[in-house]
Amino acid sequence: MINIVIAAGYATRLGELTKNFPKPLLKIGESTILSRMLDDIDAIPEITEHVIVTNHKFAKFFEEDPLLSPCLAGSPDRRWKKPITILDDGTSTNETRLGAVNDLLLAIDYIDKKSSLNREDLGGSGPSLLVVAADNLLFFSFQEFVDFALEKQTSCIMCHEQPSIEKLQRTGVVELDENWRVLGMEEKPQVPKSHWAVPPFYIYLQKDLDLVRHSVENGCGKDAPGNLAHYMVEHTVMHAWPMSAGRFDIGSLDTYYEAVERFGER
Numbered sequence: 001m002i003n004i005v006i007a008a009g010y011a012t013r014l015g016e017l018t019k020n021f022p023k024p025l026l027k028i029g030e031s032t033i034l035s036r037m038l039d040d041i042d043a044i045p046e047i048t049e050h051v052i053v054t055n056h057k058f059a060k061f062f063e064e065d066p067l068l069s070p071c072l073a074g075s076p077d078r079r080w081k082k083p084i085t086i087l088d089d090g091t092s093t094n095e096t097r098l099g100a101v102n103d104l105l106l107a108i109d110y111i112d113k114k115s116s117l118n119r120e121d122l123g124g125s126g127p128s129l130l131v132v133a134a135d136n137l138l139f140f141s142f143q144e145f146v147d148f149a150l151e152k153q154t155s156c157i158m159c160h161e162q163p164s165i166e167k168l169q170r171t172g173v174v175e176l177d178e179n180w181r182v183l184g185m186e187e188k189p190q191v192p193k194s195h196w197a198v199p200p201f202y203i204y205l206q207k208d209l210d211l212v213r214h215s216v217e218n219g220c221g222k223d224a225p226g227n228l229a230h231y232m233v234e235h236t237v238m239h240a241w242p243m244s245a246g247r248f249d250i251g252s253l254d255t256y257y258e259a260v261e262r263f264g265e266r
Contacts, residue, residue, distance in 0.1 A: 001146065002127050003041050003082075004107045005052040006200075006225060007034065007062070007134040010094040013252050022058040024134035025065055026256060029264035033250060034134050035067050035079070041130070042080040044143050046150075048127065049083040051110065052134075053103040059088040085110070099222035101215065104131060108213060129209070133200035133225065137263055139245040142201075148241040149203040157182065157229050159240040160247075162197035172198035172226040174233075174240055182240050185233040187226055196240065199247060200225045208236050 011018035017026070024034035031039075034052075041047055054062050062068055063086055070078040072086065089106055091097050098106070111127065128149075130142065149156045159176070162168050173192045175183040186193065202225065204212055211232060221227030232238060248263070250256050 001044075001046045001048065001130055001203075002111060003047050003050045003130045003132065004104060005034070005037075005050065005132055005134045006100050006103050007058075008053050008055045008089050008091070008097065008100070008103045009135075010055070010057075010097065011135075012094055014256060015253060017253060017256070020057075022054065022061050023250070025061055026250075027264075028137065028259055032065070032067065033137065033259075036137060037132065037134065038080050040138070041132070041142050042082050044141075044146055046146050047082055047130065049085070050080070051085050051087060051107045053087045053089055053107050055091045055097065056088050057092045059086060062086045100133075100225040101220060101222040101228045104225070104228065105213065105216065108209065128203060128205045131202040131204065131225065135250045136199070137248040137250070137259060139247065140243060144244055145201065145203065145241050148239070149205070152180075152239045153205070154237045154239050155205045155208045155232060156203045156239050156241055158199050158201045158243055159196040160199065160243040161195050163195060165192060168192040168195065168197055172229060174198055176240055180239045180241070182233050182238045185230045187221075187224075187230055196242075198226060198229060198240075199243070199249075202229055204232070208232065211235050 007024045011023035025032045067079050071080050071084040087107060087110055089098050089103050159174055169188055172185055172187050173189055173194055174185045174196045175194050176196060177183055215228055215231050216222050220231035248259055250259055
């Protein structure tokens, strides 16, 4: 299974802090937002490599990051043992961004060209994909999510209970059956049909990758990763894993500074 990190956004809501610096590399104590996520994912046995998709404006920051650069150079003292690749999507402004779905397709095209699809992986079906957004602090391990997908043998999304109708109206919302199969998904519904909200973490099995590859040309929205999940729910069987603990979504200056205060090492 290949871990794809979508990190090509411009984080305009963080103002000057990320005007000329990528949000995933902001410090939380002695680590960064991204490094904390990679610490967990790299330890998952099923993960074979990481592909980080960023934009042209910020690519050099990822390539020169003191934690990432030893991994890119193959140093024996590197923090993460699985191979890491930085992909530049070629954009330099928020107005010209490709969108999260197109950035994922860029990563899949890179993987295809490496002929990685010939390797055995999740369930013996080839290299499936773990797709994550790079701006969250998590209080659970992605290993639980991978185990859930192995059990269900379907592509999967995450979900968590959200009591606030206002917050549900700003995210993806799913309807589920008693076995956690996704019956339907809506993006930013004015009248949510459940309290199950969808965070930006997904597993797409190899058997569903052709659906992913042709999603945009078949009408899938390309801006947010939830657009693809919505499209996939309508075209294949998917299950939703209920998060076993919470997460901290860093989406504004206030939430970043709160994260530094609450979770940064003293």
